[in-house]
Amino acid sequence: MPPGASGLTQSDDLIMPFRTERSGIYGRVVRLGSVVDSILNRHDYPEPVSRVLGEAVALTALLGSSLKFDSAYGGRLILQTKTDGPISFLVVDFEEPGRVRAYASFDKEKVEAVAASKEPGLLLGTGHLAMTIDPGGDLDRYQGIVALDGCGLSEAAHTYFRQSEQIPTFLRLAVARHYAAGSWQWRAGGLLVQYVPPVEEGATSDDDNEDVLLGEEDERWTGTRMLAETVEDHELLDPTLSPERLLYRLFADVGVRAFPTVSLEEHCRCSRDRVSSLLGSFEADELNDMREEDGSITVTCEFCNSKYRFVPEEIG
Numbered sequence: 001m002p003p004g005a006s007g008l009t010q011s012d013d014l015i016m017p018f019r020t021e022r023s024g025i026y027g028r029v030v031r032l033g034s035v036v037d038s039i040l041n042r043h044d045y046p047e048p049v050s051r052v053l054g055e056a057v058a059l060t061a062l063l064g065s066s067l068k069f070d071s072a073y074g075g076r077l078i079l080q081t082k083t084d085g086p087i088s089f090l091v092v093d094f095e096e097p098g099r100v101r102a103y104a105s106f107d108k109e110k111v112e113a114v115a116a117s118k119e120p121g122l123l124l125g126t127g128h129l130a131m132t133i134d135p136g137g138d139l140d141r142y143q144g145i146v147a148l149d150g151c152g153l154s155e156a157a158h159t160y161f162r163q164s165e166q167i168p169t170f171l172r173l174a175v176a177r178h179y180a181a182g183s184w185q186w187r188a189g190g191l192l193v194q195y196v197p198p199v200e201e202g203a204t205s206d207d208d209n210e211d212v213l214l215g216e217e218d219e220r221w222t223g224t225r226m227l228a229e230t231v232e233d234h235e236l237l238d239p240t241l242s243p244e245r246l247l248y249r250l251f252a253d254v255g256v257r258a259f260p261t262v263s264l265e266e267h268c269r270c271s272r273d274r275v276s277s278l279l280g281s282f283e284a285d286e287l288n289d290m291r292e293e294d295g296s297i298t299v300t301c302e303f304c305n306s307k308y309r310f311v312p313e314e315i316g
Contacts, residue, residue, distance in 0.1 A: 015065040015098070015262040016243040021255030023220035027193035027228070029243045030061045030264075031236070036175075037186040038266050039102055042305060046108065047177075048115045049087055050186065052123055053104050054175035055153050056081075056092045058190040060102075062171075064094030065262050066192075069135055076134040083148055085125020086110035093303070099267035101303040124148050129156045161194070168195040170225050174233035189236030191250075193228045195221040227251055268304035275299050275308045279315060287315060 012033030019026050036057055040050040060079040069075030077094045081087070090104035114122045126149050133142045146160040154171050161169040170193040177184045197218060227250055235246055247256045279287065279297065290297045295312035 011242050012239065013264045014243070015061060015264065016247070017066075017259040017262075018247050018251075019257050019259070020224050020251050021257055023224045023254045025193060025195055025221060025224040025254075027191065028062050028066060029236075029246065030058050030065075030188075030190045030192075031243055032058060032061070032188040032264065033185070033239060035100065035264050035266050036188040039100070040186045043103060045104060045106070046111050046115075048111055048123055049104055049106050051175045052087055052153070053090055053092075053102055054186060054188040055173045055190075056090055057100055057102050058173050058175070058188040059153055059157060059171075060092040060094045061098075061100060061264055062190050062192045063131065064096070064100075065098065067096075067133060069096050074136045076136070078130075078132040078134065080130045080132070081124060081127060081148060081153075082130075083125040083127025085123055085127070086114050087123050087125075093269070095267065095269065098262050098264040100264060101266060101268045103302045121150055121152050124150075124152065126150060129153070129160070131160070168221060168225075169193070170228045172228075172231055172233075172236065174236040176233070176237055178237065178239065180239070187237045187239070189233075191228060191231050191236060193224065195225075197221075224251070224254060227253060268301060268306065270301040270304060270306055270308075272308050275301075276310070276314070279310065291315075 012031055013035045014031055016029045016031075017026070018029065032054075036054050039057060040054060043050075045053065056079055060077060063079070064077035067075060067077060075096045078091060079094075080089075080091045082089050087104055087106045090102070092100065092102040094100050111123065128145050129148050130143055130145045135141075144160060144164045146156050146163065148156050154173050157171055158169060161167045171190070173188070173190045175186070175188045178187045179185075195218065231250055235241060235249070243261075244258050247258055250256075279299070282290075287297065292298065296309055297315055298307055298309045300307050
């Protein structure tokens with residue numbers, strides 16, 4: 001099924017938007033199978049790094065698929081962390097309608113030390129999480145930044161929505177390896193539920209959001225959030241539990257309506273032409289530093305590990 005195609009029969013590599021019927025709360029479920037397995041196996045990172053990157057892929061897919069872009073330009077959401085922790089850098093690139101790619105940079109010895117300490121929150125360390133929206137065309141980019149201080153991606157995302165967007169949010173992410181068809185395969189899942197208060201006559205949405213953030217929560221949001229909080233990691237990851245059944249299991253008390261799904265695929269934007277254009281932006285002395293003994297230059301894409309070799313005649 002091509003990315004962006006809709007349907008309710010696919011159970012993996014999709015985003016399913018939904019709305020609770022009686023409480024009117026919107027949310028999304030992401031279920032990743034072969035897509036996240038391909039990304040993580042391609043890089044063959046240590047398991048703790050793969051888990052964090054898998055969470056980042058699920059989070060970016062949830063957020064990116066909720067954005068509305070001009071179909072004439074397409075659009076992208078880039079999630080990026082930069083910290084002093086064992087995983088010093090990671091980036092996930094979501095391109096409309098459902099293409100994702102990702103990679104991470106890390107210090108292997110520091111990762112092993114943190115894994116031994118059983119404190120996974122330290123993997124990211126101190127730094128920042130940035131989310132960049134690129135609408136495409138000549139439209140301006142928008143970037144939101146939130147501090148990372150020894151917390152995980154879920155906690156940082158909650159902080160971002162509370163401080164920057166002022167949207168009450170529930171988020172749970174899960175990543176694990178699942179044994180199937182004679183091999184271990186990576187899976188990832190996530191649930192995002194958000195409350196956008198209705199705007200009453202004479203009031204502004206900012207006023208309503210402020211009331212919620214100060215503790216005057218709408219009962220509809222409180223009840224729906226409590227239902228969402230019952231979700232277990234294994235439910236988000238179970239390939240035999242369809243997203244529709246999961247939503248009904250969680251929100252049967254308030255009713256739930258599932259909307260057409262968005263399919264996800266691993267896709268890298270790199271190409272020989274793009275790399276050639278990039279090399280053309282370097283000065284001669286910079287290019288000389290990149291050359292191998294035979295004068296050629298080989299460029300490896302960090303996202304997909306594709307290698308592009310250019311002989312001297314192609315470099316100039």
